Amino acid sequence: MTKIRIGQGFDVHAFGDGDHVMLGGVRVPHTRGVLAHSDGDVALHALCDAILGALALGDIGQHFPPTDPRWKDADSRALLRQCVALVHARGWRVGNCDLTILCEQPKVGPHAQAMREAIAAGLGIEVEAVGVKATTTEALGFLGRGEGIAAQAACLLVHG
Numbered sequence: 001m002t003k004i005r006i007g008q009g010f011d012v013h014a015f016g017d018g019d020h021v022m023l024g025g026v027r028v029p030h031t032r033g034v035l036a037h038s039d040g041d042v043a044l045h046a047l048c049d050a051i052l053g054a055l056a057l058g059d060i061g062q063h064f065p066p067t068d069p070r071w072k073d074a075d076s077r078a079l080l081r082q083c084v085a086l087v088h089a090r091g092w093r094v095g096n097c098d099l100t101i102l103c104e105q106p107k108v109g110p111h112a113q114a115m116r117e118a119i120a121a122g123l124g125i126e127v128e129a130v131g132v133k134a135t136t137t138e139a140l141g142f143l144g145r146g147e148g149i150a151a152q153a154a155c156l157l158v159h160g
């Protein structure tokens with residue numbers, strides 16, 4: 001019988017000064033940036049946590065501590081690659097993943113395909129196995145007030 005594992009992740013970053021946000025490994029022009037130690041890519045951070053969760057290896061903060069200068073302004077694609085290396089080292093592979101990005105702005109739709117391609121490349125899987133969706137929170141809460149951006153991710157691992 002095929003062994004599978006599932007993991008889920010969630011991340012939030014507050015908006016700050018800047019002219020773009022990194023989302024799903026893609027540079028998205030915006031009137032704000034995000035406050036973060038790394039590049040603040042909430043989509044990839046949620047995905048890293050989903051992968052680490054499926055492996056039951058803790059969370060992204062334990063693996064890439066924000067107090068560690070190595071991760072200052074880090075490209076989150078490098079963090080994702082390290083998580084994928086942990087997957088492969090244990091005899092697993094990524095089956096598929098599915099992400100939801102939550103914000104009022106920037107609009108995700110025009111960039112979703114590029115994000116799928118960047119994520120698929122990072123995971124070493126086909127684009128058809130990567131879902132990227134977006135939603136607003138109907139103007140409610142901190143996301144609705146445009147104070148930040150959030151992402152959720154789910155990831156399936158298959159053994160062998």
Ligand code: MG
Pocket residue numbers: 011012013040041042045
């Ligand atoms: Mg984060």
